[in-house]
Amino acid sequence: MHFLVLMRMVPDVIEELEIAPDGKSLDREALRLIASESDDHALEEALLLKERHGGRVTVVAPEAPEVDDLLYAAAAKGADRLVRLRGVNPGLGVPALAGSCVAALQSSAGLLPADLILTGAQTIEDLDGLIAPLVAFRLGLPYIGVVTAVTEIAEGKASVIKEFQAGYRGEFEIALPAVLGVQSAEKPPRYVPVAKVRAAMKSAKIEDVEVPQPVAQSLDGIEVLSMAKPEVAGRAEMLEGSPEEVAGKICELLAERGLL
Amino acid sequence: MAGSVWVVVEQWQGQINDISFEALALGRELADALQVPLEAILPGPQCSTLAGQLGCADTVLCADHAALAEPIPEVHAAALADLARQRQPRVVLVPATNNVWGVSTLLGAILGAPAVNFAIDLKASDGALEARCVLYGGKLETRVRLTKEPAIIGLWPGARPADQGRSERQPAVEQVPVSVPSDVRLRLKRYIEPEAGEVDLTREDILVAVGRGIQSKDNLELAEELAQALGGEVCGSRPVVDQGWLPLSRQVGKSGLTVKPKLYLALGISGAPEHVEGMKNSALIVAVNTDPQAPIFNLAHYGVVADALELMPALAEAVRARKG
Ligand SMILES: Cc1cc2nc3c(=O)[nH]c(=O)nc-3n(C[C@H](O)[C@H](O)[C@H](O)COP(=O)(O)OP(=O)(O)OC[C@H]3O[C@@H](n4cnc5c(N)ncnc54)[C@H](O)[C@@H]3O)c2cc1C
Numbered sequence: 010m011h012f013l014v015l016m017r018m019v020p021d022v023i024e025e026l027e028i029a030p031d032g033k034s035l036d037r038e039a040l041r042l043i044a045s046e047s048d049d050h051a052l053e054e055a056l057l058l059k060e061r062h063g064g065r066v067t068v069v070a071p072e073a074p075e076v077d078d079l080l081y082a083a084a085a086k087g088a089d090r091l092v093r094l095r096g097v098n099p100g101l102g103v104p105a106l107a108g109s110c111v112a113a114l115q116s117s118a119g120l121l122p123a124d125l126i127l128t129g130a131q132t133i134e135d136l137d138g139l140i141a142p143l144v145a146f147r148l149g150l151p152y153i154g155v156v157t158a159v160t161e162i163a164e165g166k167a168s169v170i171k172e173f174q175a176g177y178r179g180e181f182e183i184a185l186p187a188v189l190g191v192q193s194a195e196k197p198p199r200y201v202p203v204a205k206v207r208a209a210m211k212s213a214k215i216e217d218v219e220v221p222q223p224v225a226q227s228l229d230g231i232e233v234l235s236m237a238k239p240e241v242a243g244r245a246e247m248l249e250g251s252p253e254e255v256a257g258k259i260c261e262l263l264a265e266r267g268l269l
Numbered sequence: 270m271a272g273s274v275w276v277v278v279e280q281w282q283g284q285i286n287d288i289s290f291e292a293l294a295l296g297r298e299l300a301d302a303l304q305v306p307l308e309a310i311l312p313g314p315q316c317s318t319l320a321g322q323l324g325c326a327d328t329v330l331c332a333d334h335a336a337l338a339e340p341i342p343e344v345h346a347a348a349l350a351d352l353a354r355q356r357q358p359r360v361v362l363v364p365a366t367n368n369v370w371g372v373s374t375l376l377g378a379i380l381g382a383p384a385v386n387f388a389i390d391l392k393a394s395d396g397a398l399e400a401r402c403v404l405y406g407g408k409l410e411t412r413v414r415l416t417k418e419p420a421i422i423g424l425w426p427g428a429r430p431a432d433q434g435r436s437e438r439q440p441a442v443e444q445v446p447v448s449v450p451s452d453v454r455l456r457l458k459r460y461i462e463p464e465a466g467e468v469d470l471t472r473e474d475i476l477v478a479v480g481r482g483i484q485s486k487d488n489l490e491l492a493e494e495l496a497q498a499l500g501g502e503v504c505g506s507r508p509v510v511d512q513g514w515l516p517l518s519r520q521v522g523k524s525g526l527t528v529k530p531k532l533y534l535a536l537g538i539s540g541a542p543e544h545v546e547g548m549k550n551s552a553l554i555v556a557v558n559t560d561p562q563a564p565i566f567n568l569a570h571y572g573v574v575a576d577a578l579e580l581m582p583a584l585a586e587a588v589r590a591r592k593g
Pocket residue numbers: 023130131155192367406479480481482483505506507508509520521522523524525526536537538539540541542543544547557558559560563575576577578
């Protein structure tokens with residue numbers, strides 16, 4: 010079995026997000042990037058599947074600051090092949106990113122076929138589309154998103170669990186090869202000690218794959234006018250003081266409403 | 270009709286989802302501003318029983334195809350694309366629920382049309398459509414102009430009150446034939462019922478909600494003590510459930526529960542849109558977060574910039590003292 014995982018670096022929203030001088034985008038200089046959370050779950054699911062079914066895991070990620078850390082961490086967790094995509098223009102949006110990834114996968118030996126292509130269900134920056142269905146569409150493969158488990162792989166098919174709403178889930182059968190948008194893996198992404206990542210830096214190799222030709226398609230039909238802090242109707246009234254003082258104030262609020 | 274505004278209506282277990290009514294309310298405003306009809310697209314069976322609820326639209330287009338009974342994204346996207354090619358709408362509002370996650374993106378890809386996600390508002394401006402979208406877990410918003418038609422809008426919950434999209438009026442109903450792909454490679458085997466929780470959180474008056482900010486499973490005890498002091502229950506955001514600290518039956522949000530307690534105490538929860546949609550209608554929201562920029566403060570009635578791990582025991586103590 011070949012499990013191919015597409016991963017992306019995204020801004021860490023715990024940090025202050027600065028707007029670039031154009032007023033339309035993030036100031037990429039000031040950003041701290043981390044692996045997209047659901048991509049991390051996609052990797053975990055792929056590693057669990059490799060443990061269960063055998064085979065190999067390839068991780069593919071577009072070049073970005075700190076992406077090497079992501080790739081080496083993946084190797085330390087058990088990924089077999091690490092690929093850094095070069096020549097992806099992050100400013101062109103998700104459809105162009107999907108196009109670039111697919112073109113690169115098709116142009117480089119041994120990346121395809123893959124039995125399952127796994128990636129996150131969504132990232133916090135998917136303004137103009139989700140990458141999983143776009144990759145599936147371009148490869149002509151079936152797709153399902155919000156996946157939380159792959160319960161079975163047999164006879165060219167996989168059984169997957171997908172979340173609906175209000176705690177309802179569904180079990181689906183999907184023909185392989187297929188693309189999955191993973192929401193969360195069956196287990197929390199495994200922890201790797203820094204020492205193991207350091208070891209992977211020495212032993213694992215990151216391959217560079219060039220995106221064949223620049224994908225011309227930009228944010229086709231979408232023009233970003235502005236980016237800013239949300240316009241809000243009202244903000245919370247802030248309670249200040251020591252924990253004890255704040256606790257007293259909250260008690261007052263609750264008492265006023267008959268909740269104490 | 271060519272140039273009309275479309276709302277794709279979503280049903281779940283035979284009921285029309287609230288977000289479809291929210292979309293209809295927004296669609297109505299937009300259609301009126303553009304002076305074009307509002308058409309509700311109702312995919313799947315049960316058209317005849319459900320169409321009557323869609324009077325906010327001028328016309329309901331019933332795509333009553335058996336293949337649309339199941340939530341298969343590529344089938345829904347193909348059917349919508351087929352219909353859109355026949356009838357040339359100007360804009361297609363697609364509610365962003367988990368159920369057919371990916372449909373708006375696939376629809377855009379099939380039609381070669383621009384598709385945006387995370388939209389919470391849409392208006393006509395100088396003859397073009399302008400959407401407001403929430404990015405970065407609610408920390409930023411972006412305004413985008415859609416310069417090609419049809420524009421596919423993945424609409425997030427909360428754009429308009431659902432009630433605004435309900436109407437007693439009887440809409441015109443039109444049956445529309447749609448073609449769907451014959452070689453579908455995805456099949457629903459079965460629905461899985463929610464894990465039975467020991468309590469029904471949707472009936473609780475007081476919820477103590479914890480997010481990733483509580484940092485470890487051990488700290489859940491602090492939340493449990495606080496909930497006990499308050500006479501409430503503990504629930505959580507997705508990462509807490511993903512970590513296995515709380516069962517899925519206690520997850521609030523898009524995939525989990527929608528709750529409306531008298532008090533929702535949000536501890537170490539950032540306020541991502543997928544969480545907010547499950548708790549935004551709580552009567553009193555008090556949020557505790559170390560990050561003064563956390564989006565939860567845009568929604569909460571009261572906020573505290575503090576370490577939840579310090580506040581929880583202090584509050585439990587104060588509550589116990591008051592209750593005597
Ligand atoms: C299809 C889909 C469905 C989803 N469904 C759901 C759902 O049903 N429910 C849900 O919740 N999410 C859901 N999500 C996930 C959602 O996007 C967010 O990732 C999630 O809500 C974030 O949870 P959080 O606020 O606990 O974590 P984070 O966003 O990581 O926030 C943690 C917060 O804790 C604060 N903090 C840290 N330390 C402390 C401290 N000591 N004291 C106080 N504050 C502290 C931080 O400042 C931060 O704001 C879904 C996502 C997708 C794509």
